[in-house]
Amino acid sequence: MVSKYVNPVLLPLLLLGVIIALWSYIAVLIPGFPTPGEVWSELLVVLSDPIYDNGAGDQGIALQLGNSLARVFGGFALAIAVGVPAGLLIGMSKNAYAAMNPYIQILKPVSPLAWLPLALFVFKEVNTTAIFVIFVTSIWPIIINTALGVRSVSEDYLNVAKVLQLSPFERVFQIILPVAVPFIFTGMRLSLGIAWLVIVAAEMLTGGVGIGFWIWDEYNNLNYSHIIIGIILIGVIGYILDALMGLIADFFDYRKRGRV
Amino acid sequence: MSAKPFLKIDHVDKIFPLGGGKEYVALRDVQLDIRQNEIVSIIGHSGCGKSTILNLIAGLDSITNGTILLEDKHILAPGPERAVVFQNHSLLPWLSAYQNIEMAVKKVLGEELSNSEIRDHVMKYIQMVNLDHAKDKYPGEISGGMKQRVGIARALSIQPKVLLMDEPFGALDSLTRANLQDHLMRIQMQTGNTVIIITHDVDEAVLLSDRVIMMTNGPEATIGEILEVNLPRPRNRLELQHNPEYLRCREAIIEFLYSKFAKEDE
Structure with missing residues (x-):
């Protein structure tokens, strides 16, 4: 014991x-x-003034992380707004599945960073570009898991809906969504994890502000202890994001409330 | 009983396309009249199309040839006047027992009833299956027999003209099954519902039914014999054990299933 x-x-x-x-x-x-001791003392310095702002290229660590998080949540929210309805459609309609599946299968394995130059050309602005890249990152797991959730609705529940003559609208909200929601949250959790990976690389390319930019900038400044600090902070925040998504997912999962 | 049939199954065929131009004839020329307030069970070996008949009456499957009429109206689609109790209860696991019934009542009777009337109505059917104490439990928290009682209460709560039961007690242990059979007979005497039960259990068929419909084996299954069970109600399973009429019916069904239409590899 x-x-x-x-x-x-x-x-x-x-x-x-x-x-x-x-x-x-x-x-x-x-x-x-950098030695562990140097990194530790630098970490205290970096964390002691996290929100200073000396203009472009020189901002506190909280501002860098905040910008990265804002982009991740922006792209992530867009991906949910588009991906959940798309996934519902694909899951419910065999025709929609037949039409869209080939493109999903081809676009899914493309690194989101491959879209970055194209997005930069179209938007001509760093922030929107980063949000778009995160959107492209996040959307595939959300679409695929939502569709999977819809297809896992048991035939029995759909027969109940038929006997009660539920309208298509009632069928989605009373039968399909309750089953699909845990799957949707699994997709969202996967998406958020990948988005947090991708934002670092995207910001190294876009520059300006953000934790990815900050790490690359410190490399150019030969400030290697800050790179290690960046790695640790990205890890801690990624862990917190995943744990929060897990809690939210469990909250919306009827199977996790003593009702299996 | 009126001369006019309540539910008329008229020369019904059911053919499933198998692809490649092939087809499977599940039912051939099924003809059956069911009277109002009657309990009818349909019995046969697996693959005899007994569940297919139920699905056709429910409207969950389409008829290939022939017609089914309920009070002279064609059955073309599922509807709440033909409630179904599914074998595996099919309660929605994210709703409590109460909410499962309430959802059906709101949908079917919601326009006629006020909120308090809906509440009373749901409670009436929960009490009918003796589940007051478990009304706020979720399906995952109650036993298989209780789930099936909620399923029966849900089906009855929408006040169907016909109650269709697809091997409703098949997944339950024999003690629970006996208990539910007694519940069903008591409730049917109260409500006077017309009930069609699919079963493969000889004792269940005799105990519950006014008539037992015996199906021949598939493919091209059809009705082989129809047996009238002339036992008074209420019926008590203990008293029936040595009742000559009960034994006669039992023997007739066993003779049909295991001699005339014996089937290996069940």
Whole structure:
């Protein structure tokens, strides 16, 4: 019984010691590689004034992260607005599925970054471009999972709808959506995770502001400890986003409320 | 009982296309008149098309040839006047027992009833199946027999002309099944519903029915014999055990299923 209380705390701390030792060794091998101590003191500096704004290219870490998050949520919200209705349509209509499936299958494996130059040409503006790239990133898992959710509605429930003569509108809201919502949230959770990966790369290309830009900018400034700080902060925020999406998904999932 | 049939199944064929120009004739020339307030069970081996008949009456499947008339009206699509109790209860798992019934009542009777009348109406049917204590439970929280009782209450709550039951107790253990059969007989005596039950259980068919429709084996299944069960109601399964009429009916069905139309590899 004792080990159950100790393990989740002690083991990660032990591993942290190993990581710091290895890291320190690498810092000795590679001249200029920031040591754990340097990164720690820099982290405190960076976090002590997170919202300063000295104009383009020199802003606090919270502003950089905030901009990235705003773009991610913007593109993500657009993807939900388009992807959920599209997924409902594809799931409910075999014709819509036949029409759209080939394009989804071809566009899905395209790296969202391949769209970036085209978006930059069309919008001629960095923010809209980043939002569009996140939109393209997020939409496929949402469409596919929504359609999957619709198709997993059991024939029995649809027969109930037929016997009660539910209108198409009532059928969507009373039968299909309750079944599909957990699937939709799975798609959203996947999308948000990928979007958070992609935004970093997109901002390295677009520049201006954002955590991706910040990391690339610090590389150009030879400020390597900030790169490591960026990596850690991206990881922590990504983890928080995923955990929040998980909580929201569980809240809307009828199966997770003691009703299996 | 009136001379005019309440539900008339008239020379009905059901043919399923199999693709490649082939087809499967499930039902051939099925002819059956059902009277109002009658309990009829349809019995046969699996693959005899007994569920297909039910789906045709429900309107969930289309008739290939022939007609089905309910009170002289053609059956072309599903409708609430022909409520169905499905084998696997098919309750919506995100709604409580109460809400499952309420949803059906609101849809079918919502325009005629006020909110408080809807509430009373739903409660009446919940009480009919003795589920007051479980009305706020979700389907995942109650037993299979209770789920099926909610399913029956939901079907009856929309006041159908015909109650269609597709092997309603097939998935339940035998004690629960007996309990639900008693519930069904008691409720039918109260409401006077016309009930059609699909079953493969000989005792269930005799116990519940006024008539037992015996199906020949598929393909091209049709009605083989019709047996009248001349037992008074209310019926008590204990008293029936040695009743000559009960035994006669039981033997007739067993003779039909296992001698005249025996089927291997069930």
